[in-house]
Amino acid sequence: MQKRVHFNWFVVTVVIVLGITAFTRCMDRGAKQTEGNAALQAYEEFAGSNKCVSCHTDIYNKHIQTAHYQTSAPATHSNIAGSFDNDKNSITYPNGSVIKMEEKDGKFYQVAYMNGVEAKRQPMDIVIGSGKKGQSYASWNQVNLVQLPVTYFTQAQQWCNSPGYPNKIAFNRPITSRCLECHTTYAGEIIEKASSKAEGFKESEIIYGVTCEKCHGPGAKHVDYQAKNPADTTGRFILNPRSFTRDQSLDLCALCHGGKLEKTKPSFSYTAGEKLSAYFNWDTTAKVAGSIDVHGNQLGLLKSSSCFLQSATLTCNNCHSLHENNDLFTYSQKCMDCHSTEHGNFCTEKSVSLEKKKNNCIDCHMPKQASRSIAVILPGQNFITPTFIRTHHIAKYVEDTKKFIEGIENKKNRK
Ligand code: HEC
Ligand code: HEC
Ligand code: HEC
Ligand code: HEC
Ligand code: HEC
Ligand code: HEC
Ligand code: HEC
Known part of the structure; x- marks a missing residue:
């Protein structure tokens, strides 16, 4: 073993x-x-x-x-x-x-x-x-x-x-x-x-x-x-x-x-x-998101996002309340502090209802990604099993959006 x-x-x-x-x-x-x-x-x-x-x-x-x-x-x-x-x-x-x-x-x-x-x-x-x-x-x-x-x-x-x-x-x-x-x-x-x-x-x-x-x-x-x-x-x-x-x-x-x-x-x-x-x-020079591991450098990834680059105030505390645990619904409301139809910069994705979107911006725009530094080879396997961590490079992710929509469809079919 x-x-x-x-x-x-x-x-x-x-x-x-x-x-x-x-x-x-x-x-x-x-x-x-x-x-x-x-x-x-x-x-x-x-x-x-x-x-x-x-x-x-x-x-x-x-x-x-x-x-x-x-x-x-x-x-x-x-x-x-x-x-x-x-x-x-x-x-x-x-x-x-x-x-x-x-x-x-x-x-x-x-x-x-x-x-x-x-x-x-x-x-x-x-x-x-x-x-x-x-x-x-x-x-x-x-x-x-x-x-x-x-x-x-x-x-x-x-x-x-x-x-x-x-x-x-x-x-x-x-x-x-x-x-x-x-x-x-x-x-x-x-x-x-x-x-x-x-x-x-x-x-x-x-x-x-x-x-x-x-x-x-x-x-x-x-x-x-x-x-x-x-x-x-x-x-x-x-x-x-x-x-x-x-x-x-x-x-x-x-x-x-x-x-x-x-x-x-x-x-x-x-x-x-x-x-x-x-x-x-x-080293505070800006990096490309792909070169930063999702483990341990949330700041580096956030700094590579247009949310951070094009806002003068965004910090970790816009989203995280440091005294308590939050859920994805609560986090999504924080996105809408800045992104709304009134501001003219709301989500342009078409296939998901507004209501579903408002519940969870996160899985489509901050998907969990495999960490390169936290990964193990498990017994009986010859490949690496990584840990999945939320990326802080906030962007448009086509594949993750597909997965998210499939997830909703699967849930519907099970009902
Ligand atoms: C630069 C700061 C830093 C150093 C140094 C560091 N860690 Fe961490 N560690 C973190 C952060 C931040 C996380 C969780 C967030 C993440 O995954 O990015 C973490 C996660 C962990 C976890 C997983 C915790 C969990 O269940 O989520 C373990 C175990 C751990 N570290 C052990 C260690 C040990 C042991 C050492 C020293 C030998 C060490 N770390 C050094 C910052 C650090
Ligand atoms: C725009 C909103 C937003 C900002 C800004 C933000 N975060 Fe997060 N963060 C999130 C969301 C959403 C999650 C996912 C929570 C979950 O999955 O339950 C998260 C998760 C995390 C995690 C856990 C990651 C994991 O998968 O285990 C750490 C650590 C973290 N954030 C640290 C930070 C730090 C440090 C900053 C500032 C550099 C920051 N965040 C800025 C929204 C944000
Ligand atoms: C402090 C304000 C602020 C917060 C909070 C914020 N953003 Fe942004 N975000 C911006 C700004 C400014 C831009 C750049 C242009 C614009 O207005 O859309 C942007 C851009 C984006 C883009 C376009 C990215 C690209 O590469 O084209 C997406 C997607 C996005 N944000 C999603 C989110 C999500 C999801 C959250 C919550 C997890 C969030 N934002 C939180 C200010 C913010
Ligand atoms: C002294 C080091 C330290 C400082 C300072 C620190 N963190 Fe952390 N943070 C950690 C460690 C270590 C973990 C992982 C804890 C674990 O799971 O064992 C963590 C985890 C987190 C998580 C994930 C929580 C979860 O439930 O998975 C978030 C979000 C986070 N930190 C945000 C922040 C923000 C925002 C700041 C700045 C206001 C901050 N942290 C300052 C060390 C620190
Ligand atoms: C990881 C960092 C972190 C830890 C740990 C933390 N706080 Fe805070 N605390 C903050 C931040 C950031 C703010 C400012 C809140 C904001 O900007 O919304 C704050 C605000 C406060 C305030 C002022 C309330 C307000 O809204 O201005 C009090 C009181 C406080 N914290 C007490 C505590 C106590 C007591 C503990 C431990 C049981 C604690 N904090 C642990 C980061 C932290
Ligand atoms: C004997 C009562 C008492 C104890 C014990 C106490 N505090 Fe406070 N603290 C106060 C009062 C009163 C205020 C002012 C009113 C408020 O902001 O809640 C305050 C305010 C604060 C603030 C906000 C300061 C500001 O400038 O807005 C922080 C942060 C804080 N306390 C942290 C702590 C931490 C951390 C501890 C433990 C190490 C602690 N307090 C223990 C009574 C106490
Ligand atoms: C089902 C996945 C999904 C969900 C849920 C979702 N988005 Fe999007 N979002 C996308 C995709 C994909 C795009 C790119 C669409 C395009 O370019 O046609 C996008 C585009 C955006 C943009 C960029 C708009 C522009 O003008 O370029 C912003 C900002 C944004 N989303 C914010 C959000 C916020 C805030 C939420 C939560 C309220 C959210 N999104 C929920 C998938 C999603």
């Missing part, structure tokens, strides 16, 4: 972390986009999203159901996506060695067996990925984090070899600060001499999930102030992206949805509102 995995989500550059002393930042940043002061954020500046619930109850309760919130957490029985059942909990490598996912005394392990004999056992300490597409697991090795060899691939509903791993058992791939910068709100790093091989982290200083303070900036001072001044109905010492300029807004999403960024400052230095280019070398 051969399982070969060919995905390589992101090329993560391991950069030697500079020893920069963290100092408290000026928290009352206005809407002005600063170059950035390049100070590492300090753990003490954060309150944690559970501190926001008492005053922003609705937002909090919706937000915890999003992929952002759920993208990392300490491993528990309920947040591990894969199965521990006996017939579904192992993968076999070409040399005959086996890894089994095992649960023991409330802890979870990936256990390697060579010739049926246990060779290595490593706990699954942290889940990375909401599981919408897949989930990887990190394990503590003293202060270092390693990515475990087996990942869960949701589309095939099975365990498989971790992205980019050689097709043999390996327990030594480091989890970098950049990986955590995209999948957590904060991770306190142990800054060591340049000679140290892997970056170290403080387990007690990890704020899991992409939560409130990633987009609003660290909030300890805001929580403290508002609690002590209940009569003040103005929010202080906290950022509201509503007042961001277009660039500020796009930069925030680009930190994690902007394709390949090469960091020039330590991870966790950039704060919402700042200029991303002060922290990363970043």
Whole structure:
């Protein structure tokens, strides 16, 4: 049984972390986009999203159901996506060695067996990925984090070899600060001499999930102030992206949805509102849609669309409400904020009724496309199975329109 995995989500550059002393930042940043002061954020500046619930109850309760919130957490029985059942909990490598996912005394392990004999056992300490597409697991090795060899691939509903791993058992791939910068709100790093091989982290200083303070900036001072001044109905010492300029807004999403960024400052230095280019070398030249993978670079694809190029204001937030999950109907209403018969730029497609169109612009104009970077070879197959991700190159797609219309016809015939 051969399982070969060919995905390589992101090329993560391991950069030697500079020893920069963290100092408290000026928290009352206005809407002005600063170059950035390049100070590492300090753990003490954060309150944690559970501190926001008492005053922003609705937002909090919706937000915890999003992929952002759920993208990392300490491993528990309920947040591990894969199965521990006996017939579904192992993968076999070409040399005959086996890894089994095992649960023991409330802890979870990936256990390697060579010739049926246990060779290595490593706990699954942290889940990375909401599981919408897949989930990887990190394990503590003293202060270092390693990515475990087996990942869960949701589309095939099975365990498989971790992205980019050689097709043999390996327990030594480091989890970098950049990986955590995209999948957590904060991770306190142990800054060591340049000679140290892997970056170290403080387990007690990890704020899991992409939560409130990633987009609003660290909030300890805001929580403290508002609690002590209940009569003040103005929010202080906290950022509201509503007042961001277009660039500020796009930069925030680009930190994690902007394709390949090469960091020039330590991870966790950039704060919402700042200029991303002060922290990363970043190729912002316009690209042809076909050259950009649908995974991980929604900004690049959006920027190649005429919606973006011919509008002065379009940002990710026109369509996405960051605190909650939306459905295709809701998204389609956002398209019609700009596209309507009154504006003289409504859809010119003729074969679908207006009513059907208004329910779903998305499947025809932002179809799901195969990712080149997230794709696996499943057991017993000799071809690649890709993950399908929504393209953000908004355009006219003839083939997808045909499929969409066939889908409607098929539904009619089944009735
Ligand atoms: C003790 C109550 C309290 C707590 C706790 C609290 N806030 Fe607020 N927050 C407020 C009040 C009051 C306002 C002003 C009224 C409003 O916009 O809702 C506000 C406003 C805001 C705003 C809008 C600011 C603006 O300029 O428009 C954001 C963003 C925000 N809070 C985020 C957070 C986050 C993130 C947390 C948790 C880290 C948090 N708040 C915790 C009371 C609180
Ligand atoms: C992925 C980014 C992101 C995350 C995570 C996030 N927010 Fe927001 N938040 C935004 C944006 C963007 C806006 C501005 C809304 C807009 O432009 O429509 C906003 C607006 C707000 C406001 C002001 C309301 C308003 O309409 O102006 C509050 C309060 C707030 N957020 C609280 C929170 C709290 C509390 C959490 C965590 C439970 C949270 N946010 C998580 C991006 C985020
Ligand atoms: C700190 C990194 C980070 C930032 C900043 C960030 N995102 Fe994300 N975003 C992620 C990750 C990681 C995922 C995938 C979560 C998962 O499924 O595990 C994601 C997923 C999403 C999704 C898909 C949600 C779903 O249900 O599948 C949307 C939409 C999204 N982000 C929009 C935005 C927008 C818009 C912004 C800017 C306001 C933004 N993100 C900022 C890291 C980030
Ligand atoms: C540049 C930011 C970035 C880096 C670095 C990064 N990721 Fe991601 N990751 C994302 C975004 C954004 C998504 C989801 C959106 C998409 O598919 O484009 C995602 C998706 C995932 C998913 C699938 C989640 C789901 O179920 O939807 C997993 C698993 C994952 N990443 C693991 C990792 C691991 C492990 C590392 C480090 C070794 C890593 N990623 C590095 C941004 C990043
Ligand atoms: C014109 C509307 C629009 C804009 C602008 C937009 N998106 Fe989306 N986005 C969508 C729709 C629609 C979906 C599909 C949602 C679904 O399938 O449930 C989506 C899905 C996503 C996903 C999940 C992709 C997947 O298939 O898993 C991510 C991540 C995302 N958007 C990030 C962003 C980011 C970052 C930006 C800004 C650079 C952005 N979006 C701008 C409409 C938009
Ligand atoms: C902020 C306004 C805005 C939003 C939101 C928006 N668009 Fe556009 N879109 C434009 C502009 C401006 C153009 C260029 C010319 C025109 O007015 O049609 C355009 C062009 C297009 C085109 C023609 C593309 C081509 O290559 O010829 C299509 C198709 C389209 N949009 C579909 C959508 C869909 C579907 C959505 C929602 C997912 C959407 N747009 C959201 C502003 C917007
Ligand atoms: C069944 C698939 C389908 C649906 C649903 C659909 N479109 Fe279209 N749309 C098309 C096709 C195909 C074209 C190109 C038609 C042509 O050139 O004759 C098009 C053209 C357009 C154009 C370009 C008009 C121009 O002048 O060039 C815009 C803008 C647009 N659609 C927006 C939308 C919006 C907004 C929605 C949702 C309310 C939507 N479409 C729903 C398939 C669809």
